[in-house]
Amino acid sequence: MKEDVRRLYEEHGRSLLAYASALLRDPSAAEDVLHQVFLKLVAGRSSIEGPPAAYLFRAVRNTALNHIRGQSREVELDSAVPWLESPDASRETALALQSALQTLPADQREVVVLHIWGQLTFEEAAAVVGVSPNTAASRYRYGLAKLREVWK
Amino acid sequence: MTGPKDIEARLREFRPRRPAPLEYHFELRRSRAPFWFAVAAGIAVAVLVGSRVKWADRRPVAPAEPVESATLGSLTTLALNDPDAFDAALTRISRASLPDVGRPGGAFQQLAKP
Numbered sequence: 569m570k571e572d573v574r575r576l577y578e579e580h581g582r583s584l585l586a587y588a589s590a591l592l593r594d595p596s597a598a599e600d601v602l603h604q605v606f607l608k609l610v611a612g613r614s615s616i617e618g619p620p621a622a623y624l625f626r627a628v629r630n631t632a633l634n635h636i637r638g639q640s641r642e643v644e645l646d647s648a649v650p651w652l653e654s655p656d657a658s659r660e661t662a663l664a665l666q667s668a669l670q671t672l673p674a675d676q677r678e679v680v681v682l683h684i685w686g687q688l689t690f691e692e693a694a695a696v697v698g699v700s701p702n703t704a705a706s707r708y709r710y711g712l713a714k715l716r717e718v719w720k
Numbered sequence: 721m722t723g724p725k726d727i728e729a730r731l732r733e734f735r736p737r738r739p740a741p742l743e744y745h746f747e748l749r750r751s752r753a754p755f756w757f758a759v760a761a762g763i764a765v766a767v768l769v770g771s772r773v774k775w776a777d778r779r780p781v782a783p784a785e786p787v788e789s790a791t792l793g794s795l796t797t798l799a800l801n802d803p804d805a806f807d808a809a810l811t812r813i814s815r816a817s818l819p820d821v822g823r824p825g826g827a828f829q830q831l832a833k834p
Binding site for chain 2: 581582652
C-alpha cells in the first residue's frame with residue numbers, strides 16, 4: 569500500500585468518516601464510502617489534485633452522493649451507532665449530539681461538520697460543497713443556532 | 721451556554737471515531753469480490769487441465785511453444801486485480817493447451833466424417 573495514502577488516511581480518516589456519516593446518516597455506509605475513496609487512490613484509479621484535504625472531502629462527498637442516488641429506497645438507518653466519541657466516553661452523550669445534528673438541514677449539518685471536525689476554513693468548506701464562502705458561513709451560523717436550541 | 725463560541729468549544733470536545741484500518745478493508749474488499757471471478761478462474765483451470773489430459777496423446781508434435789504456468793491462485797488473483805490481463809492470460813494459455821481445431825486429420829475432422 570502506498571505510504572502517502574496510508575499517511576493521509578491516518579491524518580484525515582476520522583474527520584472524513586465524520587463527514588461521510590453526517591451525509592449518509594449510516595455509519596457502515598459512511599465507512600464504505602471512505603474506503604472506496606482510498607481504495608481508488610491506492611489502485612491509482614484517481615489522483616489527488618490540489619490540497620489533499622480539500623480533494624479528500626470532495627471525493628467523499630461525491631461518493632456519498634452517488635451512494636445516496638444508488639439507493640432505490642430509504643434504508644433503515646442505524647442511529648444507535650456512534651460516529652463521534654464524547655469527552656466523557658459516554659455512548660449516550662455521543663448519540664445525543666448525533667441526534668441533535670440530524671435535526672439540522674443537510675446543508676447546514678455538512679458545513680458544521682466540515683468546519684468543526686474537518687477543521688476546514690469557510691473558504692475550504694465552501695469549495696467542497698460548491699457554494700460561496702459567505703453562504704457556507706451563513707449555513708454554519710444557522711446550524712449552530714439551531715443546534716443550540718435542540719442540543720441540551 | 722450562551723454564544724456560538726461556547727457551543728463551538730463544546731462540539732470540539734467531541735472527536736470523530738477512528739475508522740477501521742485501511743488494510744482491514746482491503747481484505748474485506750477482496751473477500752467481497754465478485755464470486756463469479758473466482759468461479760470463472762476455477763472453471764478455466766479445470767477446462768485447461770482436463771483438455772491437456774484428454775488431448776495429450778492426440779496432439780501432433782507441434783513446435784515447442786512455451787506453456788504459461790497457471791494455478792487457480794494466480795489466475796484468481798489476476799482476475800481480481802486486472803481483468804484485462806486475466807483475459808489475455810487465458811488467451812495465451814488456451815493457445816498452448818487447447819486442441820488445434822483446424823489441424824488436418826484432427827478431432828473435428830474425424831467427427832465431421834459421415
